Amino acid sequence: xxxxxxxxxxxxxxxxxxxxxxxxxxxxxxxxxxxxxxxxxxxxxxxxxxxxxxxxxxxxxxxxxxxxxxxxxxxxxxxxxxxxxxxxxxxxxxxxxxxxxxxxxxxxxxxxxxxxxxxxxxxxxxxxxxxxxxxxxxxxxxxxxxxxxxxxxxxxxxxxxxxxxxxxxxxxxxxxxxxxxxxxxxxxxxxxxxxxxxxxxxxxxxxxxxxxxxxxxxxxxxxxxxxxxxxxxxxxxxxxxxxxxxxxxxxxxxxxxxxxxxxxxxxxxxxxxxxxxxxxxxxxxxxxxxxxxxxxxxxxxxxxxxxxxxxxxxxxxxxxxxxxxxxxxxxxxxxxxxxxxxxxxxxxxxxxxxxxxxxxxxxxxxxxxxxxxxxxxxxxxxxxxxxxxxxxxxxxxxxxxxxxxxxxxxxxxxxxxxxxxxxxxxxxxxxxxxxxxxxxxxxxxxxxxxxxxxxxxxxxxxxxxxxxxxxxxxxxxxxxxxxxxxxxxxxxx
Numbered sequence: 131x132x133x134x135x136x137x138x139x140x141x142x143x144x145x146x147x148x149x150x151x152x153x154x155x156x157x158x159x160x161x162x163x164x165x166x167x168x169x170x171x172x173x174x175x176x177x178x179x180x181x182x183x184x185x186x187x188x189x190x191x192x193x194x195x196x197x198x199x200x201x202x203x204x205x206x207x208x209x210x211x212x213x214x215x216x217x218x219x220x221x222x223x224x225x226x227x228x229x230x231x232x233x234x235x236x237x238x239x240x241x242x243x244x245x246x247x248x249x250x251x252x253x254x255x256x257x258x259x260x261x262x263x264x265x266x267x268x269x270x271x272x273x274x275x276x277x278x279x280x281x282x283x284x285x286x287x288x289x290x291x292x293x294x295x296x297x298x299x300x301x302x303x304x305x306x307x308x309x310x311x312x313x314x315x316x317x318x319x320x321x322x323x324x325x326x327x328x329x330x331x332x333x334x335x336x337x338x339x340x341x342x343x344x345x346x347x348x349x350x351x352x353x354x355x356x357x358x359x360x361x362x363x364x365x366x367x368x369x370x371x372x373x374x375x376x377x378x379x380x381x382x383x384x385x386x387x388x389x390x391x392x393x394x395x396x397x398x399x400x401x402x403x404x405x406x407x408x409x410x411x412x413x414x415x416x417x418x419x420x421x422x423x424x425x426x427x428x429x430x431x432x433x434x435x436x437x438x439x440x441x442x443x444x445x446x447x448x449x450x451x452x453x454x455x456x457x458x459x460x461x462x463x464x465x466x467x468x469x470x471x472x473x474x475x476x477x478x479x480x481x482x483x484x485x486x487x488x489x490x491x492x493x494x495x496x497x498x499x500x501x502x503x504x505x506x507x508x509x510x511x512x513x514x515x516x517x518x519x520x521x522x523x524x525x526x527x528x529x530x531x532x533x534x535x536x537x538x539x540x541x542x543x544x545x546x547x548x549x550x551x552x553x554x555x556x557x558x559x560x561x562x563x564x565x566x567x568x569x570x571x572x573x574x575x576x577x578x579x580x581x582x583x584x585x586x587x588x589x590x591x592x593x594x595x596x597x598x599x600x601x602x603x604x605x606x607x608x609x610x611x612x613x614x615x616x617x618x619x620x621x622x623x
Contacts, residue, residue, distance in 0.1 A: 167195025176608025200291025230588025351378025432500030
């Protein structure tokens, strides 16, 4: 209570000031958050819980960022909803280490610390969303690269990313200490006297300046096709993307001395829909990984070609062994196939894809004789009557029996292709979310969380760990920034 009284009057002096005017007021009790995706909202939630004023700047017209599109879920282990005995899932850290790949050998200790923070905090992240925010996360599925079902989503029709983002945003808007500005582009990070102390930005045609400590949660550069992506991965020019075109924001931070890591590590998601109505559009809609986790399979010319539950990198590499059928953008002719059992357990997603025209309900006969035999072989593996030739061990809710597969059997089908999806590289942070400079020192007054950072995922991000990263490191950044402005003794409300 004493802390709250000490800063009770600060909201009266918080303001923005045009750049050409006198120096703006330095509101020590307020924190600037740049980016309104899940990482930014998680940081803001922790700040507000500690009575700290938040100025949230978003460059888009609407808040939420790419987090709104997240469709498979958020990882957490152990949790009350996972199958099997309590606390039986102890392999999340090992799965994440394995997925990170060979780059783990460089800056090994630092990377392992970040991965440990991510996985060890995953259970409390799920608890926070459920217990404190009231978000349903009761449905659990196993995604590619995971050795155990640990990706959570709600039982309703709202995708998990949208469900989480809208709930946090609604809660924040109810607090008078939360201030959101949209259509605001940050153009410069201010660093007077070796301490980050604010930002310059453009909003509605006006140049403005805010002063205070800063949390960057601006996302990655997968949509920066002609900028950072072309610089670090020119080989990906021509691939479609699940991201809208926009420049990456990492240069704003390197401009004041921030260190970068893993900028060459770009994730190609193996399954983005090719819209039959607009097949050559370079921006694709993601085919959620849970479709494969629930039992879906991939066919090329009627045949399987990969363990669909492998990591995104390995499934994508299997696609790339084929010749592309379109070159602008570069895309392939592969079918994602679901049966009625998969549909029922992913109906909220599939119904949306059917409505969008990205999938169609049809029969096995349309897929051809080769596909009928392939589905029978797959069903035998599901029933445990033979080993899966690609080593798949988890089949979700596929229910078609070998003897029941015939031309009139109902399936749900959509054409999919790999697309640039996520960037694992970004600014270097420590386990406290502090941005590090080229010497590895923490930059005072500056934190970052989410896809703008690097070093957490290595060569490949596990599905479900994007939302998790945002919650875990967003909350950490919020708590650390609150401590920086003197709110460390305040209990959460």
